[in-house]
Amino acid sequence: MKNKLLYVLFLLVSMTAVGQTDLTWDDLAKIDYTEKYFPAYESNFLYPEFSKEITDLQGKEVTLSGYFLDVDPNGELIILSKNPLASCFFCGNGGPETAVEIQFKSKPDFKTDDVVLITGTLQLNKDDVEHFNYILTDCSGFQLK
Template sequence: MKNKFLSILLLFITMSATAQVNLTWEDLANIEYTEKYFEAYDSNFLYPDFSNKMTNLEGKEVSLTGYFLDVDPNGELLILSKNPLASCFFCGNGGPETAVEIQFESKPDFETDDVVLITGKLKLNKDDVEHFNYILTDCEGFIPK
């Protein structure tokens, strides 16, 4: 009986350790910023201080639903946004926590403003001002039904 219990416990722990985490935009909004000077740009930028929850998820597989935005004419910058293009972060509706950079092996067939579910590995970015604070790498995505 004891061995059976330990086997079930081990199975549960293994499944929990590998399960992806479903994030919400509220999870991403739990962040604080301070201004930091970046000499290369001779300008101040918002420097993120990520929540403990997000720090603990770095490098893990997560999923998030939002609006797909392709804002780069070359299709090299793909974004998952809390809001559609007409009211996104770049238009003054929200802060940097309302947009996530998403990186795919190859560009998906999504259209701008499609509502999509994206799964990828979470990367937290504090120092590279040419990328978003939140980045999902090795992404896969689909349009939920």
């Protein structure tokens, strides 16, 4: 009986471990960049080389906490940032790895600089300079404080 109980407990624990992966900003910082010329823009852009750990998470559900930034008046670009708006990537505090584009299933009622926990499917973007290197799709989330 004791062995059966341990077996059931093991199954329950292993089943919950299969869910989303918790990401940190340190995980996302494991990226290298090289300059690459994009003829359509007649300019060089930083071309990302993702770490193996991050590449292995492509298409998987992940969770990441950060600052909610609704920077587009049309609501078409929403960002999860390592830093609040006053010290975010666009203000020169950090690189592209400190901001993630988030695309919600249905947009929540968060305000800029709310600290939130977001769950979504990780997409890695190397070639589309119109979007961020890291994109979370089909997102849901809640406010932490």
